[in-house]
Amino acid sequence: MDKMIKETFHFALNMKMKFILLLLLSGVGVIIAYFQPLLTRRIIDDGLNNREYSKVIYFAGIILAATLFQQISEVIQARNYCKIKNQFIQYLYKIILDKLVKIDLNCLDKTNSASISNTLTNDISNVSLIFDRSTLIVFNYGIITLGGIIGLAYIDWYLTLIVLLFIPVKLIYIIKFTRRLEEINTDLIKDSVQFYEWWGENIEGIKEIKWWRLFDRRNSLLEEKQKLILNKQYSATMIDCYNMACDNILECGVRILIYGYAGYLVCNAQLSVGALLAFITYTEYIIRPISVVLYVKFIIAKIKPSIIHLSNFLESPEEINYGKLEVGDFERLEFKNVSFSFDQKDVLKNCDFLVNRGEKVAIIGHNGSGKSTLVRLILREIVPKSGKILLNERNVSDYDINDYRDTFSISSQTFFLFKDSLRNNFDLKHELNDDDIIDRSHIYIELNKSIMNKMITTNGKNLSGGERQNVALIRALCKNGEVFLLDESDANLDKEFLHKLDIMLKNLKEKTVIFITHRKSDFENMDAVYHLENSCLKRIK
Structure with a gap:
C-alpha cells in the first residue's frame, strides 16, 4: 500500500x-x-x-x-x-x-x-x-x-x-x-x-x-x-x-x-x-x-x-538488473557448470557451453528437454541455480539488462505479433524505411513494398503458422543484432522455407548464431552442435 x-x-x-x-x-x-x-x-x-x-x-x-x-x-x-x-x-x-x-x-x-x-x-x-x-x-x-x-x-x-x-x-x-x-x-x-x-x-x-x-x-x-x-x-x-x-x-x-x-x-x-x-x-x-x-x-x-x-x-518481483556496464562488441558467450531446477526437478545440470564471435552453434533436443529454459537463461529472464553465464568473460549480471538484450536478434518459440501492418511488425522500433527492411530480409525472403502494408490481427491470427514464423525471422533480421538467437524457428516451416532458412544461416557470415531446434540435420554449416538430453548438454560436433 x-x-x-x-x-x-x-x-x-x-x-x-x-x-x-x-x-x-x-x-x-x-x-x-x-x-x-x-x-x-x-x-x-x-x-x-x-x-x-x-x-x-x-x-x-x-x-x-x-x-x-x-x-x-x-x-x-x-x-x-x-x-x-x-x-x-x-x-x-x-x-x-x-x-x-x-x-x-x-x-x-x-x-x-x-x-x-x-x-x-x-x-x-x-x-x-x-x-x-x-x-x-x-x-x-x-x-x-x-x-x-x-x-x-x-x-x-x-x-x-x-x-x-x-x-x-x-x-x-x-x-x-x-x-x-x-x-x-x-x-x-x-x-x-x-x-x-x-x-x-x-x-x-x-x-x-x-x-x-x-x-x-x-x-x-x-x-x-x-x-x-x-x-x-x-x-x-x-x-x-x-x-x-x-x-x-x-x-x-x-x-x-x-x-x-x-x-x-x-x-x-x-x-x-x-x-x-x-x-x-x-x-x-x-x-x-x-x-x-x-x-x-x-x-x-x-x-x-x-x-x-x-x-x-x-511491489511484484522484478527482473534482476543490478548491472551498469555496457556490452560493447560481442566476443563470446559461455555457460560454466550451469544448473537450473523447477519444482525441485533438475531441468539443466552442470551444463557447459561456448560460442565465440562469428560462430554458428546448434543445440538440439526433444520437446521438454530444457531448450526453452536455456533460452530464458541466455536472455536473463531467469537466473541459474548454480554456475555462471559469462559474456565477454564477465558475468552477464554485470551488464545493464536492456543493453545486454540489445546484443541479440531473437526469433523465439513464443512470440507476439501486434495488430498493425506487416511493416511495423517487421521493424518494431520503426527505425527502418521500406528499402532497409527489404535489404535486410533478402537473405531469407524477397519482399515487396505492397505486401508490407498488409494489416494483421492481434497476434497474427489471420496468418498461417508458417507465415507467423516468417514474420518472426524477418523481425530478427531487421533488428540485426550481433548474436542471432533462433529458438525453434524452423518449427512451422515447410520444406521450401526450411531450405531458405538454411541459406539464411549460411549467409549470416559475420554474425554469431545460436540455433535451437528439435529437428535433426547434418548441420554442415554449424561450427559446433550440442545435444540436450536428461538435463545435460553434450557437445557432439
Whole structure:
C-alpha cells in the first residue's frame, strides 16, 4: 500500500499549482456562500418589511453579481478537476507499463492477459476517484460547513445545537456501513480477478469449447461465477441505498425540529422571517455538505482495496538488473557448470557451453528437454541455480539488462505479433524505411513494398503458422543484432522455407548464431552442435 501512496503523493506534488488555484477559488466561493443568506435576510428584513424597494434592488444586484462570479469559478474548478483526474489516470497507466517492462515474467505466467488487463483497469478506475471532483470537492464542503456553523451561531445558538446533534448520529451508521462496504469491495476484487481469468480462458479456448460441445457446462459455470460477483455488487448498492435512506430520515427529523423551535420564536417575535430563511439556508450548508464529507468514508472503502491491489502489483518481483556496464562488441558467450531446477526437478545440470564471435552453434533436443529454459537463461529472464553465464568473460549480471538484450536478434518459440501492418511488425522500433527492411530480409525472403502494408490481427491470427514464423525471422533480421538467437524457428516451416532458412544461416557470415531446434540435420554449416538430453548438454560436433 505504501508504494501506491508514494506514487499518489508524488503526482499531487507535481499538480500543486493547480491545487493552489482550486483552493483559492474554493475560498472565494465559500465566502460568497457565507454572505448570501445574510444578503437575503437584508432583502426581507430591511427591504420588504420596511418597503424600501431600493434596498431590495441593491442587495439583489449584489447576490446576482456574486452568483455569476461563483458559477464562473465553478466552471474553472470543474475543468481543472477533470484535467487533474485525466492526468492521474495517464500517470497510473505509465507507472504500470514501466512496471510491466521490469517485472519478473514468472509473475505473469500465473494468469492470462485478460485477467491482468481487466483487473488493473478496474483498479485504476477506482484509485482515480482520489482526484475525482466529487472527492476533492469535499474540502470545499468542509469549509462551507464551517462557514455554515458560524452563520448559524451568529443567528441563534440553540438552533445551531439542534442542527449539530445529527452529526454524531450520522457518524455512527456511516462507520458501520463503510466497514461492511470495504469488506465487500475487497472480496469483489478477488472474485473479479478469478472471473476475468476464467473468462479469458473461454475466449482463448473457444475452439475446444466448440469441438467438445462444452456450452452447457460453460454456461452453468458462467451463471455461478457471475452470481457470486453480482450478489456482492448488489450488496454494495444496497448499502448505498440504506445510507441514503438514513440520511433522508435524519435530515427530515432535524428540519422538523428546526421548524418547530424556529416557528415558535417567529410567532413570539423573537426571530425575524429573514433571519429564519437565513438560518434554513445555513442549515442546508451544514446538513448536505456534512453528508458529503462523511460519504468520503464510502469512497475510501471503494478505493482502499484497489490501492492495496495496485500496490501489491507495483511491489511484484522484478527482473534482476543490478548491472551498469555496457556490452560493447560481442566476443563470446559461455555457460560454466550451469544448473537450473523447477519444482525441485533438475531441468539443466552442470551444463557447459561456448560460442565465440562469428560462430554458428546448434543445440538440439526433444520437446521438454530444457531448450526453452536455456533460452530464458541466455536472455536473463531467469537466473541459474548454480554456475555462471559469462559474456565477454564477465558475468552477464554485470551488464545493464536492456543493453545486454540489445546484443541479440531473437526469433523465439513464443512470440507476439501486434495488430498493425506487416511493416511495423517487421521493424518494431520503426527505425527502418521500406528499402532497409527489404535489404535486410533478402537473405531469407524477397519482399515487396505492397505486401508490407498488409494489416494483421492481434497476434497474427489471420496468418498461417508458417507465415507467423516468417514474420518472426524477418523481425530478427531487421533488428540485426550481433548474436542471432533462433529458438525453434524452423518449427512451422515447410520444406521450401526450411531450405531458405538454411541459406539464411549460411549467409549470416559475420554474425554469431545460436540455433535451437528439435529437428535433426547434418548441420554442415554449424561450427559446433550440442545435444540436450536428461538435463545435460553434450557437445557432439
